[in-house]
Amino acid sequence: MATAGREAAARLTTDRDGSQLRLLFAGSWTTANLADREAELDGTLNRRALAGVERAVLSLDQVTHFDTAGAWATLRTARRLRDAGVEVAIEGAGADRQRLLEAVEQTEPAPSPPRGLRFPLSFLANLGKLTLTLGADARALTGFLGLTTLVFLRALLRPSRIRFTSLIHHMQKTGVDSLPIVGLLAFLIGVVLAYQGADQLARFGAQIYTVNLLGISVLREMGILITAIIVAGRSGSAFTAQIGTMKVNQEIDAMRTIGLDPVEVLVLPRALALVLVMPLLTFYANIMAILGGGLMVWVLLGIDPAAFVRQLHQSLNVEALLVGMIKAPVFAFVIGLVGCFEGLRTGGNAESVGTQTTRAVVEAIFLVIVLDAFFSVFFSVIGV
Amino acid sequence: MEQDPAIRIKGLLTQFGSNVIHKDLDLNVRRGEILGLVGGSGSGKSVLMNTIIGLRRPNAGSIEVLGQNVDQANSATLKWLSSRWGVLFQDGALFSSLTVRQNVEVPLKTHTELSEHACAELAEIKVGLAGLPPDAAHKYPSELSGGMRKRAGLARALALDPDILFLDEPTAGLDPIGAASFDSLVQELQRALGLTILMVTHDMDSLYTVCDRVAVLLDRRIKVGTIAELMEDSHPWIAEYFGGPRGRAAADARRRVTDGRKT
Ligand SMILES: Nc1ncnc2c1ncn2[C@@H]1O[C@H](COP(=O)(O)OP(=O)(O)O)[C@@H](O)[C@H]1O
Ligand SMILES: [Mg+2]
Numbered sequence: 001m002a003t004a005g006r007e008a009a010a011r012l013t014t015d016r017d018g019s020q021l022r023l024l025f026a027g028s029w030t031t032a033n034l035a036d037r038e039a040e041l042d043g044t045l046n047r048r049a050l051a052g053v054e055r056a057v058l059s060l061d062q063v064t065h066f067d068t069a070g071a072w073a074t075l076r077t078a079r080r081l082r083d084a085g086v087e088v089a090i091e092g093a094g095a096d097r098q099r100l101l102e103a104v105e106q107t108e109p110a111p112s113p114p115r116g117l118r119f120p121l122s123f124l125a126n127l128g129k130l131t132l133t134l135g136a137d138a139r140a141l142t143g144f145l146g147l148t149t150l151v152f153l154r155a156l157l158r159p160s161r162i163r164f165t166s167l168i169h170h171m172q173k174t175g176v177d178s179l180p181i182v183g184l185l186a187f188l189i190g191v192v193l194a195y196q197g198a199d200q201l202a203r204f205g206a207q208i209y210t211v212n213l214l215g216i217s218v219l220r221e222m223g224i225l226i227t228a229i230i231v232a233g234r235s236g237s238a239f240t241a242q243i244g245t246m247k248v249n250q251e252i253d254a255m256r257t258i259g260l261d262p263v264e265v266l267v268l269p270r271a272l273a274l275v276l277v278m279p280l281l282t283f284y285a286n287i288m289a290i291l292g293g294g295l296m297v298w299v300l301l302g303i304d305p306a307a308f309v310r311q312l313h314q315s316l317n318v319e320a321l322l323v324g325m326i327k328a329p330v331f332a333f334v335i336g337l338v339g340c341f342e343g344l345r346t347g348g349n350a351e352s353v354g355t356q357t358t359r360a361v362v363e364a365i366f367l368v369i370v371l372d373a374f375f376s377v378f379f380s381v382i383g384v
Numbered sequence: 385m386e387q388d389p390a391i392r393i394k395g396l397l398t399q400f401g402s403n404v405i406h407k408d409l410d411l412n413v414r415r416g417e418i419l420g421l422v423g424g425s426g427s428g429k430s431v432l433m434n435t436i437i438g439l440r441r442p443n444a445g446s447i448e449v450l451g452q453n454v455d456q457a458n459s460a461t462l463k464w465l466s467s468r469w470g471v472l473f474q475d476g477a478l479f480s481s482l483t484v485r486q487n488v489e490v491p492l493k494t495h496t497e498l499s500e501h502a503c504a505e506l507a508e509i510k511v512g513l514a515g516l517p518p519d520a521a522h523k524y525p526s527e528l529s530g531g532m533r534k535r536a537g538l539a540r541a542l543a544l545d546p547d548i549l550f551l552d553e554p555t556a557g558l559d560p561i562g563a564a565s566f567d568s569l570v571q572e573l574q575r576a577l578g579l580t581i582l583m584v585t586h587d588m589d590s591l592y593t594v595c596d597r598v599a600v601l602l603d604r605r606i607k608v609g610t611i612a613e614l615m616e617d618s619h620p621w622i623a624e625y626f627g628g629p630r631g632r633a634a635a636d637a638r639r640r641v642t643d644g645r646k647t
């Protein structure tokens with residue numbers, strides 16, 4: 001290898017002559033070789049070896065290769081010796097190495113990083129911080145809700161402000177593209193519901209009511225919840241990652257300086273796309289879940305499709321469908337809002353894009369379920 | 385005796401689809417020299433650099449770095465090579481989740497068995513050598529200005545005291561004083577450590593003050609020579625480049641400095 005010389009080991013010999021100590025550096029003192037010599041270097045400098053030494057000479061004559069790591073090792077040795085009260089001289093450094101030694105000596109060590117609190121205090125401090133941020137987050141999200149609503153209303157008054165290309169693009173991404181996964185999961189949920197219902201109701205000889213159970217629970221709750229959770233995980237996270245990456249690239253700042261409103265350009269088309277698409281997705285999920293359940297009761301209980309539809313017809317009214325569907329645009333808006341909001345709050349680096357995406361999904365699903373609980377209470381109060 | 389060159393490129397062909405960037409390109413970079421690489425925007429300087437350091441495979445031709453063929457290197461050779469070169473990318477390319485010191489420690493921890501403590505101290509030296517204030521060591525890249533990010537990138541490139549340093553537009557976007565101090569830093573490091581440096585730059589002052597030779601990337605090939613030699617060249621782009629107002633101003637400034645030294 002052309003640079004095989006570099007690979008030669010670093011050698012250190014010590015030579016004691018009365019009160020004078022000679023440290024003879026030889027070979028290649030480079031970053032790659034230093035690891036082997038680190039411990040040895042420290043060993044020669046212990047108290048016993050230094051007893052009675054008044055003068056030390058560090059000789060670099062025999063060194064073949066020397067870089068900043070070598071300079072550092074030399075200087076550190078010199079400093080240790082001086083600290084032990086020994087007079088130190090460095091010999092045999094040519095002009096170049098002397099310059100390097102000086103350059104390295106001039107660099108200052110970094111101040112130690114600020115130290116954090118210890119356990120019991122740090123726990124309290126974190127708890128306090130968390131509580132405060134929770135409050136601040138809630139306030140910021142509410143503020144963002146207001147801002148987005150204003151932009152929404154303004155756009156409704158002047159629809160020409162809506163970016164239709166972007167809107168259609170996001171409807172495609174969040175709606176059409178998610179049909180397979182939403183359909184499959186809804187179908188499977190239908191299967192599970194029917195199976196569990198049939199199992200329990202069969203004990204009372206009321207198998208036929210499995211159909212009622214399936215219809216009501218899918219239309220009122222399961223269809224919309226499954227859809228909302230998939231959309232939050234699939235599209236809400238995508239919003240955060242897209243907007244967050246743009247934030248890291250300073251694209252958002254660039255937009256602002258050009259006079260574009262990021263809420264109008266980025267948030268509006270995404271949130272609006274979700275609001276338009278989610279009711280359709282929910283309706284589709286409802287159908288798929290009932291299909292799955294219908295198949296299951298046919299196989300399990302022998303209720304054929306005609307009987308299934310008849311029973312479904314008797315047990316359901318249009319209200320059950322509306323109760324589910326009315327939640328769809330609300331959940332969609334919340335998911336879109338949280339996704340974009342967390343994206344816009346991304347800090348300056350790649351890691352925070354990841355953190356924010358996780359937060360967006362968790363927050364969106366949390367809010368969807370809390371809102372669902374509110375809806376349930378509300379509907380029971382008005383008696384639907 | 386002519387020593388083995390640090391980098392030897394023969395008959396390089398680079399293309400993206402039908403877009404040919406380099407064709408029949410030859411270049412030798414001598415050991416211990418600072419070679420400036422210039423060329424119009426989009427002429428393929430960054431692509432050439434990426435090809436030399438093995439991030440892109442050449443479509444044809446061979447590239448040898450320190451006597452090793454980069455294209456056919458096995459993983460052990462590539463690892464050895466990557467400890468022998470340092471790269472400063474055009475926009476720093478620092479790891480954003482690590483502090484400046486941790487960024488510099490990454491190559492040290494990858495290629496050596498130094499103790500935690502030694503890594504930290506060496507990294508701090510590199511941070512200082514690159515001209516950053518000591519307290520920058522614990523900052524994250526997002527907390528630094530563009531010029532400081534360049535310096536942090538240089539500190540990382542220098543972490544292992546490499547043989548070859550690749551710098552992609554190191555002084556672009558720095559203030560003139562910062563750029564001048566960056567230039568003298570590069571020169572000083574070159575002298576002290578015997579580095580070979582390939583530097584993409586459009587900074588006329590850098591070309592005049594630090595570069596031993598200049599390579600011009602033109603019509604998909606490279607013409608290389610000292611500035612004095614290149615100024616004799618009849619190619620209109622080269623004439624415009626060195627004979628234009630900026631080129632002349634830098635040449636004048638250079639002449640004043642050297643004259644001042646003589647008297
Ligand atoms: N990944 C890529 N795919 C296609 N074309 C590319 C790619 N990277 C660079 N190019 C093209 O190669 C040419 C040279 O680019 P580059 O080396 O970055 O220019 P510069 O000389 O300004 O550094 C440009 O025309 C660019 O369009
Ligand atoms: Mg470039």
